[in-house]
Amino acid sequence: SIYLKDGQYQLYVQEVHTLGLGDLHLAFEQLKLKLEKEGLFDSSRKRTIPILPSKIGIVTSLTGAVLYDIISIAKRRFPGIEFIISPTSVQGADAPQEIAAALDRLNKYTDVDVIILARGGGSLEELWAFNSEMVAQAIYESKIPVISAIGHETDFTIADFVADLRAPTPSAAAEMAVPSFIELHSKLNELKNALEQKVLNLLSTYRLKIEYLANSKIFTDPLTNLNEYNQKLDSLERDFLVAVKNVLEKRRVQLTSLESKLEALSPLSILKRGYAVCKTEDGKIITAAEELEVGSKIEITFSKGLAKCQVFEVRGVD
Numbered sequence: 420s421i422y423l424k425d426g427q428y429q430l431y432v433q434e435v436h437t438l439g440l441g442d443l444h445l446a447f448e449q450l451k452l453k454l455e456k457e458g459l460f461d462s463s464r465k466r467t468i469p470i471l472p473s474k475i476g477i478v479t480s481l482t483g484a485v486l487y488d489i490i491s492i493a494k495r496r497f498p499g500i501e502f503i504i505s506p507t508s509v510q511g512a513d514a515p516q517e518i519a520a521a522l523d524r525l526n527k528y529t530d531v532d533v534i535i536l537a538r539g540g541g542s543l544e545e546l547w548a549f550n551s552e553m554v555a556q557a558i559y560e561s562k563i564p565v566i567s568a569i570g571h572e573t574d575f576t577i578a579d580f581v582a583d584l585r586a587p588t589p590s591a592a593a594e595m596a597v598p599s600f601i602e603l604h605s606k607l608n609e610l611k612n613a614l615e616q617k618v619l620n621l622l623s624t625y626r627l628k629i630e631y632l633a634n635s636k637i638f639t640d641p642l643t644n645l646n647e648y649n650q651k652l653d654s655l656e657r658d659f660l661v662a663v664k665n666v667l668e669k670r671r672v673q674l675t676s677l678e679s680k681l682e683a684l685s686p687l688s689i690l691k692r693g694y695a696v697c698k699t700e701d702g703k704i705i706t707a708a709e710e711l712e713v714g715s716k717i718e719i720t721f722s723k724g725l726a727k728c729q730v731f732e733v734r735g736v737d
Contacts, residue, residue, distance in 0.1 A: 465584075549576040
């Protein structure tokens, strides 16, 4: 402060700390680094807190306001919630062992859905039990999700880093563990109203579709539709018969043309023009006079009929 008359400054010492972080801070950082390397803080192993637990386990001291605050807030939010208290001391030389044993009891002998590990505010020394490796291992090995609520919002302990969820205060832990019955009821009403409206909209849509179908021609005057389809069928039948007839006529013309071409190329057509085919007795076709000898017997085929002859003379042979 300043003494205005003489202009003097006066210093009032309120707190004294050792130079640096101090032994407890150093021990805290060393243990934190060790457990982090061992994977106790990994977010991948943290479990989800149930949305609506039926039973809540509480690990804290039976004395003090923490236990009362948690229960009163939780019951106010959801009156039907149940609690199982696993009491422990929260500071002192035996506290770490008692806290670990209290967590183990809830895991072995109860069916709670979530555990709140809590104590009120205090100095670093007073909160030190929650910075022990024994408590960290007990939280890590718990089969039940754990919410840590140690001290005030600015207080951080090793237990906070291992727990599945950290609450800034014990009262906040109760709010995080237990949903509000009023909010849930309101949300359910919203969903119910939305579902009803959706159903009504669907019913209205289907009603319009049914009315449209009921007023359509197929229901109001089915015979007219049947007559129309009969007419269409008759028309299709006529078109089909005409198409088949056209195809057959086209194929007949093509066949006649091919027949004419085959007829023109046929050996019989050549024979009709006065030519004949001469064969030996064994059926070999004779193409030159030199293939014959006087006295040979041959067979001559005409366009109609054949004649068997004997050669009396062969000419034009060198």
